[in-house]
Amino acid sequence: MLVAYTDAIEAEREELEKLLVKESGKPLELAKTELDMSLRWLRAFTTMEVKDEVLDDNEDRTITQTFPPLGVCCGIVPWNWPVLLGLGKVGPALITGNVIIVKPSPFTPYCDLKLGEIGTKTFPPGVLQVISGDDSLGPMLTEHPDIDKITFTGSIETGKRVMQSCAKTLKSVTLELGGNDPAIICDDVDIDAIVPKIATLVFLNSGQICMLIKRIYVHENIYDKFRDAFVTYAKTIKVGDGFEPDVLIGPLQNSMQYEKLKDLYKSVNTCNWKLALEGRIVSESKGYFVTPSIIDNPPEDSKIVVEEPFGPIVLLLKWSSEDEVLDRANDSKCGLGASVWSKDLDRAERMARCLSAGSVWINSHFDVAPNVPFGGHKWSGIGSEWGMTGLKAYCNSRSLWKWKK
Structure with missing residues (x-):
């Protein structure tokens, strides 16, 4: 389904590119780059798999680390890269067996709402949802007891509030915050x-x-x-x-x-x-x-x-x-x-x-790839997105002990 979703986005990429320019103000060439990257990344995510890891195997027992999905995830997306960073949360969440709610920035809601509209033609109801609203919507999601994970990209100060809110229900959280x-x-x-x-x-x-x-x-x-x-x-x-x-x-x-x-x-x-x-x-x-x-x-x-x-x-x-x-x-x-x-x-x-x-x-800067973990040290974030490290952040860790005798 993720491949079909990617194909559906590609079919409407021209509309999304123009919408990106109108909504975010970025130049058209950069909007095209954002769509190019987003489509490449989604296709890359479809080839990635979090596999069981055998930790010990002898004549007495096998110990395997497995990675079941967390459940309901929520991606809070910033206004500067609404398509890439939105789909950069959708892809890993879905490929690891979760469902996801996307909350776009109130400054740039339309691109992500369009991605949600395309998703309704591809996924069963509830697999991908996009909910738009003002700043009061974020706390409703981060405090909600039925949401298992928050992945947030945004400012340091807002990230602190997100973490504080998530602590009330001890939900998993990934924060990608500001830099200098x-x-x-x-x-x-x-x-x-x-x-x-x-x-x-x-x-x-x-x-x-x-x-x-x-x-x-x-x-x-x-x-x-x-x-x-x-x-x-x-x-x-x-x-x-x-x-x-x-x-x-x-x-x-x-x-x-x-x-x-x-x-x-x-x-x-x-x-x-x-x-x-x-x-x-x-x-x-x-x-x-x-x-x-x-x-x-x-x-x-x-x-x-x-x-x-x-x-x-x-x-x-x-x-x-x-x-x-x-x-x-x-x-x-x-x-x-x-x-x-x-x-x-x-x-x-x-x-x-x-x-x-x-x-x-x-001799470069700002290189990113879907198979490479991305995250910050110090106040720039907690956890990583993308790569196997990022995909595992959408999973629970479960140790499976199998005794043979």
């Missing part, structure tokens, strides 16, 4: 080659992705050259309506995020942080448009460094020694993702293994 991802740039990189890639990994989806690069630590030997090249490239990035060609930065998705970013920009001016590129609130536009902003080496304890901006704003920070930059990169309550950029792969891996994050990349 560092990227460490070593002094041997090819600046011209990596700047376009890093800029995309900063400003994609208007910076509204938890695992994009937020802090760029650049070695002092190349800091000025990297900064100048980064600013030059950022000035070429097109900001506009998602249906316009070649747009990388669309509008911020909602007024709440827009107001947060406006307050952050006020802090930049109040604190007199140096700007390598001054972003602009495009107040005369019909949407929440903001142009890229690059902060030049602000104090490490400043608000802009400590908090996740979740917008088209990034920090450049200077470093000199490996131990120092690793300490600074890890000095955060978040630990979602991190990356090291260097031609010396041994050096890069040595540094990467010292970073406290659930996903660490070398």
